[in-house]
Amino acid sequence: MVTLNFQQEIALQETSMSQNEDLEQQNKTISTPFVLQFNNLTYSINIRKEITIRRMLCRKDTGTIDTLSRKKVLLNDISGEAREGEIFAILGPSGSGKTTLIDALANKISKKSLRGSVTLNGETLESAVLKSISAYVMQDDLLFPMLTVEETLMFSAEFRLPRSVSKSKKMARVQTVIEELGLRDAAKTLIGDEGHRGISGGERRRVSIGVGIIHDPILMLLDEPTSGLDSSSAFMVVKILQQIARTGRIVIMSVHQPSSRVVGLFDHLIFLSQGETVYYGTPTHLSVFLSEFGHPVTENGETTEFMLDLYSNLEGLPGGTKSIVEFNKSWQTIRNHPYTSKHSNGLDLPSLKEAIYNTCANGSGRTWTSSKFANSFWVEIIVLMKRSLINSKRSAEIFLVRVAGVVASGFILASTFWHPDKTERGIVERLGFFVFIVTIIFFGNTDWLGVFVQERYIFMRETAYNAYRRSSYILYHSIIVIPTLIVLSLILASITFPAVSLDGGFLSFLFYFLAICASGWAANSLICLISGLFFQVVVGYTVAMTLVGLFLLYSGFYMNRDRIPSYWIWFHYMSPMKYPFQALVLNEFDKPNLCVAKVGAEPAMSCVMTGLDIIRKLDAIDLSKWSCLWITLAFGVIYRILFYFALSFGSKNKRK
Ligand SMILES: Nc1ncnc2c1ncn2[C@@H]1O[C@H](COP(=O)(O)OP(=O)(O)OP(=O)(O)O)[C@@H](O)[C@H]1O
């Protein structure tokens, strides 16, 4: 019902808009303050041919590097111009280079590989300026499922709007965006995911757009904002984009197969095929173009659909789409098309600085920060924590499952190692318990991997537009895990310490708890690092399992240090499981005059093994228990630092 009202509203606006369109068109050409031009964009990549054994053996193919790699041209000499107030659509069949062109315009292709120029009002944009005045909305909606629409937009506002903007102004901006995107009725609804019902697909897409436009950008780049939507939702999204464009933005979007209604909303189009321009102009000129090319659109036929069919037919012919590419080039020159890239050169465009100043000063409320980040380091951490706490509160079942897991493991351990006796057998059991509890902690932490990898994608997207610093993300990430670790460690320690009759009273318990906590911290940080190095959860799990297995093998329990081959000894010292295991052993046995195994009958029992004997037997004499604890904590810190580097170097948002 709500959707219907909204659509009716759109339909009404559409009628009045079409009447004013001609007038608007004239005005635009006279007073266009922002014009994005891209000239001769060419981008190619080297594709390595698969080196098969046959090829290696066959002399013909084993020649130079050239025979092993081949150039693939993804964009070939693409030029065009998009203006403020307009929707510029990139069309073409799948694989034609639409996303690549959007990436080129969004400065997501390394400068070394991309030839040609992209300018705004004649000036090449610096990466930081482009980030602050543009928005890039990708095809997939990466949003936190447990936040409402309003909260999602509010966090986006907190990250992107300059700190000089007051909280109430940020809230007002969120409300404006909600109105602009027709999300009023969904504002308090959760985004949702597979497990939780949330907003609809069309609304999700509009929220993603909202996240992109919260800072009121001049330039909006959207990769297939309508994909996966039914035709009326797709129309609504493009209609909203048109309204957004009309309020003073350049909207550039790619679209795969738009309906004629949607095409009617575009101001001009570029059709791509295999990285080449096959048409560039307005939707209305397209039928003329096709007639002149010798393939007039059949009566009542949809022009864009006809064009796409024509491509696929041409692609099947020997010359491919070459004929239409050549025809387009001559057509552009002969007709001196109003949308050729040279057009705006004749206009008296203000300089970029001037245009930005004018748009901020004209009462639109636009403000962009000149600094790279909108907030200070600590504010970023607070906002990140606030968002994470809301998320965790709403997905409390995840925490409860973790608690249940720890309680269950604790009880299984407690019942298995229940009160070992004071004999040699009891000692072996106790040692087995120590190594097993450390192992459980390390393996138990691997379940964070999925969460971390998922969060990493959001991190990459948010840091791509400088929402926050990498360093504040790392610190927030480290702090947020500590309360959970403390609670889970306390539960595990409280269940197992008395059950296994560990020695030493409260102080010993306290150290035992700290050692468990430190193990949890090191394990969690290790998983964090793995999530930073591997994008795929399955690969991450395999690496984590293998590493934990090897760390366990070299922890010092299965093999004494002097028995480890010299070429593997470094792995013994690198094992983060060696130190908590040793700490637990020392906490239990490193006591003067402690007799751990006796023989004979009371009162004439004789001691056959002291605590020090065990420590010597395990060769655990190199460090004190406190040193072991600090080293375990240090391992966690080192893993987090390496995680920072993994994010810095592994999360480059640029194509080579
Ligand atoms: N790293 C790569 N290696 C090889 N080919 C690539 C690479 N990246 C892109 N391509 C190729 O470049 C072409 C253009 O890709 P692009 O993603 O821009 O197409 P698209 O028009 O956005 O397609 P779709 O509509 O399916 O999203 C495709 O043929 C694709 O296979």
Ligand SMILES: [Mg+2]
């Ligand atoms: Mg694409």
